[in-house]
Amino acid sequence: MITASYRCAACGRVWRAGRPRWQCECGGHLNLLPGRGFSRGEIAAGEASLWRYAAALALWSPPRVSLGEGWTPLVRREWRGAKVYFKLETQMPTGSFKDRGTAVMINHLLAAGVGPIHEDSSGNAGASIATYAAAAGLPCRIYVPAAAPRGKLVQIAASGADVRAIPGTRQDVTEAALAATGESFYASHNWQPFFIEGTKTLAFEIWEQLGFRTPDNILVPTGYGSNILGLERGFDELERAGEIAARPRFFAVQAENCAAFAAAWSAGADSFVPFTGRPTIADGIATAKPVRVAEVLAALRRSQGGVVAVAEAEIAPALATLGGLGLFVEPTSATAGAALTRLLRDGTISAGQTSIVVLTGSGLKAADRIGELLEVGGST
Ligand SMILES: [Zn+2]
Incomplete structure (x- = not known):
């Protein structure tokens, strides 16, 4: 049962979150509607991860992929x-920190039936998404600045993702990823609510x-x-x-x-x-x-x-x-x-x-x- 919905920040249109979607048809970005509230009695205290707060998350099924993210010291x-x-x-x-957002985003996308994904990142989000995509068995391509720290590039490559190093600024990297939205789903951590x-x-x-x-x-x-x-x-x-x-x-x-x-x-x-x-x-x-x-x-x-x-x-x-x-x-x-x-x-x-x-x-x-x-x- 899919209950989550987005509202477009530009035109106000409301979308059901049942299918992979990263922006409104008008080009605006989407925000999830407000949550219902969360109280301490709903904490799953046995979970030493962010899934102790699963009751508060706008997902419609238990997580299929977790690497133990969250509950950091x-x-x-x-x-x-x-x-x-x-x-x-x-x-x-x-x-x-990206794993917090990535874990929830990837589990949403899996439930929504996503196929191959791509993303642009200064490095950390790329490493995070490439890693969770690998764990989920999703083909993944990551656009990064050619000048990103080598450790981050190596981390992305080690997950088996296709790494595309783009010369120029961080914005140039985003433009390269936006140009690829016809090839695979743009699983952008910056756009995805x-x-x-x-x-x-x-x-x-x-x-x-x-x-x-x-x-x-x-x-x-x-x-x-x-x-x-x-x-x-x-x-x-x-x-x-x-x-x-x-x-x-x-x-x-x-x-x-x-x-x-x-x-x-x-x-x-x-x-x-x-x-x-x-x-x-x-x-x-x-x-x-x-x-x-x-x-x-x-x-x-x-x-x-x-x-x-x-x-x-x-x-x-x-x-x-x-x-x-x-x-x-x-x-x-x-x-x-x-x-x-x-x-x-x-x-x-x-x-x-x-x-x-x-x-x-x-x-x-x-x-x-x-x-x-x-x-x-x-x-x-
Ligand atoms: Zn819109």
């Missing part, structure tokens, strides 16, 4: 005198792991904003069920060199504002043209949080500090540490508050680049 560390929780999305099956349906379990986990409490602040490295949208959807559902009274502030962290949300935020706009992007070491969030700009900006405003854009020079010190705390992350994730330093320093976040930093990708993804960044040499 929440660890407490000290950061410049403040006690901070780090959410280790690095410890997902493919080493990045079921990807956000998966990332909403991040909200449930943080809430449950804090002892069913709402934190004050959540900092998230942000390219397209799927974690921000997932967090909003998750906390919405908890609020609707009467489980929480207060909502956390969301801080979207971007690299100053390529910061679409920061450009719109500082202009006070509620939609995309043109900006000039430059290369950044934070390759996972170098997004020139996010899909759901208005939705992400609205979620940030509603949460009374904001956007923090960090400079390239702030990223390596944050990465080193995280490493010294036992948290080995890729440069993209280190931006959140840099943002935390800034927000503590300017008083936006106080040491007494409960703050969560979402660490989105493992350092093993980009070990060579981290070595260059930290000027790691062998001792003789």
Whole structure:
């Protein structure tokens, strides 16, 4: 029985989610209709994965493919005198937060009868989707920037996916994938609403792991904003069920060199504002043209949080500090540490508050680049 429906953000048309679909006929992007709410009594406590929240997911059958995604550790560390929780999305099956969205998206697509799929990615989503496609037995083609970290390309290739390395910018890679939509289903994590349906379990986990409490602040490295949208959807559902009274502030962290949300935020706009992007070491969030700009900006405003854009020079010190705390992350994730330093320093976040930093990708993804960044040499 298929119950989930999408609404087009551009024309308002409502679509049943019974067949694979990544956009409206008008070209607009689709969002799932609001969930019904989720309460603690519905948690499947025996599941050490995001499937402990299966009752909240808009899927119409139990998952056919799982690699044990979700239920990642929440660890407490000290950061410049403040006690901070780090959410280790690095410890997902493919080493990045993407598995949360991918697992739910792929299970939806399997139930909807999808055939061969393709996707474009800066690397982590490509690795995630290629891995889950392999586990599901789906033929898969991934378009990636030719300049993506080699570890990510190798990870995609190891799954048996067809890897297409595209020269140019991240947007050029997207254009190549869009041009292939006649050949196979475009299983884009940036377009597919079921990807956000998966990332909403991040909200449930943080809430449950804090002892069913709402934190004050959540900092998230942000390219397209799927974690921000997932967090909003998750906390919405908890609020609707009467489980929480207060909502956390969301801080979207971007690299100053390529910061679409920061450009719109500082202009006070509620939609995309043109900006000039430059290369950044934070390759996972170098997004020139996010899909759901208005939705992400609205979620940030509603949460009374904001956007923090960090400079390239702030990223390596944050990465080193995280490493010294036992948290080995890729440069993209280190931006959140840099943002935390800034927000503590300017008083936006106080040491007494409960703050969560979402660490989105493992350092093993980009070990060579981290070595260059930290000027790691062998001792003789
Ligand atoms: Zn439409």
